[in-house]
Amino acid sequence: MSAQTPGPADVPVPAPSVAPTRVDPLARAGSEVLGGPAGRRLGGDGPWWVRALPVSVLLAAVAVALGAVTKHHCRAQGWNSPDQFVHACYSDLPVVYTSSGLASGLGPYADGVSLDQPPVTAALAWLVARLVPHEVTVAAQRAYFDVASVLLLLAALTVVVAVWSMTGRRRGWDTVLLAVSPVLVLTGLLSFDLVAVALATAGLACWARRRPVAAGVLLGVAVAARTYPVLLLVAIVLLAVRSGRRRAAGVTVAVAAGAWAALNVPFALADADAWAGFAGAFFAQRAGYGSLWVLPQLVQQAVGASGATGLPGGAVVVLTLGAWVVWTLLVAVFVLWAPRRPRLVQVAFLLVAGCCVLGAAFPPQASLWLLPLAVLAVPRWRDHLIWWAAEAAYFGAVWAYIAGQANTDRALPPELYALVLLARLAAVAWLVVQVVRDVRHPADDPVRATRGLDDPSGGDFDRAPDALVVRVA
Numbered sequence: 047m048s049a050q051t052p053g054p055a056d057v058p059v060p061a062p063s064v065a066p067t068r069v070d071p072l073a074r075a076g077s078e079v080l081g082g083p084a085g086r087r088l089g090g091d092g093p094w095w096v097r098a099l100p101v102s103v104l105l106a107a108v109a110v111a112l113g114a115v116t117k118h119h120c121r122a123q124g125w126n127s128p129d130q131f132v133h134a135c136y137s138d139l140p141v142v143y144t145s146s147g148l149a150s151g152l153g154p155y156a157d158g159v160s161l162d163q164p165p166v167t168a169a170l171a172w173l174v175a176r177l178v179p180h181e182v183t184v185a186a187q188r189a190y191f192d193v194a195s196v197l198l199l200l201a202a203l204t205v206v207v208a209v210w211s212m213t214g215r216r217r218g219w220d221t222v223l224l225a226v227s228p229v230l231v232l233t234g235l236l237s238f239d240l241v242a243v244a245l246a247t248a249g250l251a252c253w254a255r256r257r258p259v260a261a262g263v264l265l266g267v268a269v270a271a272r273t274y275p276v277l278l279l280v281a282i283v284l285l286a287v288r289s290g291r292r293r294a295a296g297v298t299v300a301v302a303a304g305a306w307a308a309l310n311v312p313f314a315l316a317d318a319d320a321w322a323g324f325a326g327a328f329f330a331q332r333a334g335y336g337s338l339w340v341l342p343q344l345v346q347q348a349v350g351a352s353g354a355t356g357l358p359g360g361a362v363v364v365l366t367l368g369a370w371v372v373w374t375l376l377v378a379v380f381v382l383w384a385p386r387r388p389r390l391v392q393v394a395f396l397l398v399a400g401c402c403v404l405g406a407a408f409p410p411q412a413s414l415w416l417l418p419l420a421v422l423a424v425p426r427w428r429d430h431l432i433w434w435a436a437e438a439a440y441f442g443a444v445w446a447y448i449a450g451q452a453n454t455d456r457a458l459p460p461e462l463y464a465l466v467l468l469a470r471l472a473a474v475a476w477l478v479v480q481v482v483r484d485v486r487h488p489a490d491d492p493v494r495a496t497r498g499l500d501d502p503s504g505g506d507f508d509r510a511p512d513a514l515v516v517r518v519a
Contacts, residue, residue, distance in 0.1 A: 063098060064217050064496055098218030099210050105225035106206045110199045113235045121191065124184035131449035134442060138237040138411075139194045140187035148175040149182050155313060155320035162327045165313045166271035167238050170197075195235055201244035202234055208244070208251040209418045212391070214502030217493060220425040227421075228434045229413045232441045236411040242272035247418045250278060250391070253505040258294040261505075262301025269302065270309040274415050277397040280374065284381045285390055290513025291506040332359045334407025335444055336467060339365055344467075347460040366406045373400035380482070382516040388485045389493065389501040391422035399478050403471050410441050416474070422503055424480050425492050436473035439466050 120135035125144075130136040143149055147159035154161055154168035161168045174197065178189035210221040224230065234240055249264030268275035279299055286295035314321045333339035333356055343356025357365070377396045381388055398415050402408050420430065443458060443466040450457025484491035493499055501508045 063215065063219060098213075098221055099207065102206050102210060102218075102221040102225040103203055105222060106202050106230065107199065109225060109227070109230045110195070110202050110234055113231045113233075114195055116232070117191070117235060121188050125187055128449040128452040131445040134445045136445060137191060137235055139235070140191045142171065143175060143178075143190040144182045144187055146171075148172060149180055149186060151175075151180040155317050159320075160323075162323050164270055164272065164324050165309050165321070166267060167242070170238055170241060170271075191235075194238070198235055198238070198240045201240045202230060204244040205240070205247045205418055208247040209421055211251045212254045212422055212503035214493070214496070214499045216496055216499060217425060217502075220421055223421045223425060223427070223430050224418060227417060227430070228438050229417050232438065233411045233414055236409075239272060239411045239414050242268050242275065243414050243418065245271060246275040246278055249275070250394070250503060253282065253298060253390075254503045256294070256505050258297040258505075259301050262298040263305045265298065266302035266305025267309065269306050272415075274398055274401060277401060278394050281390060281393040281397055284378055284393055285387065285504070285507050288382055288387050288512060288514055289507050289510040291510055294506045328406070329363055330359065331362070331406055333357055333362045334409070335448070336408030336410070336412075336440070336470070337362075337406055338403065338408075338471060339406060341464055341467070344460040344464040348464070362406050366404060369404035370401060373397075373404060379516065380485070382514060384485045386485070386488045387501075387507065387510065387512060389423070389491075390504045390507055391419050392481050392485055395419040395423040395481055396478060399474050403474055408471075410437070410444060413437055416477075420477055422493075424477050424484070426480070429477055429480050432476055433473045436466075436470045440470040443467075 117135045117137060119133040120130050120137070120140075123129065125135075125137065125140050130141075142161065146161050147156070148154075148161075148171060152159045154163075154165075154172040161171060163171065174190060174194050177193050179186045206221055206225055209224055210218050213220050245264050245268035249261045249268055252258075252264060253261035265275055265279060269279075279302055282295050282298060286292045310321070333343065339357055339362050343354055346354030346356065374397065377393065377400070380396070381393055395416065398419060402412050402416060405412075420433065424430070443463050446458035447460070447463040484494075488494045493502070504510075
């Protein structure tokens with residue numbers, strides 16, 4: 047008997063991509079301004095330039111360019127206080143270059159350099175400094191900012207590609223939530239945080255493609271650039287316990303630890319005091335801008351108390367560490383107790399959101415840590431618009447409040463700053479609530495409600511059965 051040649055009906059047809067304007071009520075309503083919901087050419091049948099990835103890359107590039115435009119006043123006049131706060135064009139990049147000692151041509155951990163940054167970020171700041179004039183002038187600041195901005199643009203595009211690869215392709219248009227986010231526009235060029243976000247997101251993308259070694263290398267380097275990606279490793283471990291898929295998780299964690307050590311040990315051996323400066327700065331700090339723990343100081347200022355200093359530094363450190371431990375334990379119990387295994391990005395978002403809200407400081411650029419995770423964990427336009435509004439309001443409020451410390455005629459009252467701060471924390475809490483709701487009721491999760499998808503960013507956890515479930519009365 048001869049084998050039959052499969053006809054057109056026997057060839058599997060890829061499932062079409064899901065456009066938000068078809069499934070998201072808010073996106074659908076907003077699309078009426080642009081001509082209505084997406085048609086079939088925005089799916090896999092249209093030309094390449096109207097598909098999710100190229101459109102998202104273009105929009106992200108425009109967002110970073112708009113971010114550079116918002117810094118125009120400081121690029122022209124220099125980053126000077128309080129002018130840089132009044133015009134909301136502040137950026138760590140040129141300020142740290144001229145104030146840390148890098149403008150003198152010194153190395154990242156040399157005597158006389160005060161970066162207080164982890165090794166990868168410190169080395170990156172030094173490498174950019176090698177490409178610009180070594181002088182404390184407006185021209186040197188501008189050159190440093192411009193070179194760093196090109197690097198951060200590449201980092202932003204890396205984040206877009208990595209997020210798109212974790213959407214399961216069917217939900218590739220969710221990446222637009224990242225590309226058009228005001229968080230990217232307003233904070234993308236504030237610091238080198240976007241590089242750490244790119245490394246961490248690329249690491250998660252490698253995990254999603256079942257490449258544990260590559261994921262471990264990238265996540266280890268990311269931890270050496272910013273500490274928060276260690277929480278992504280914690281998320282992987284928690285889901286490995288729930289699913290029983292421990293081998294790949296163990297490889298990723300071990301490789302990440304090795305990569306982190308390979309980058310840190312040489313600096314530690316060369317100058318232990320300089321290397322430990324970043325960790326030491328955490329234990330020496332007081333409550334910073336954006337933190338829940340700065341509210342007592344704002345209350346003292348609002349009632350006119352003289353010498354308002356708020357909580358002692360030691361109390362802030364104890365409260366922060368204690369809150370982090372409690373939150374991590376709560377998330378661990380939730381992961382093991384949930385009726386269905388949570389998606390990896392949902393667990394990661396819960397951990398990182400708790401780190402931000404309960405931390406000793408929550409600067410505007412820290413919202414970049416949440417951005418790719420929020421897009422993957424809560425791909426609903428309504429929830430993101432709520433968060434975006436709070437972030438934009440806080441971005442303006444924090445600079446007005448800081449400017450008022452030097453120019454009381456243009457000061458933002460502490461009680462108003464506290465109100466906007468609380469609104470921002472509440473917006474992050476709203477996203478947390480949505481994630482918890484989606485985990486408890488998987489039918490409400492936009493990703494799992496999409497036919498054929500379980501956990502497209504989960505790697506080994508995708509479609510994995512449960513090995514350990516904890517039942518809490």
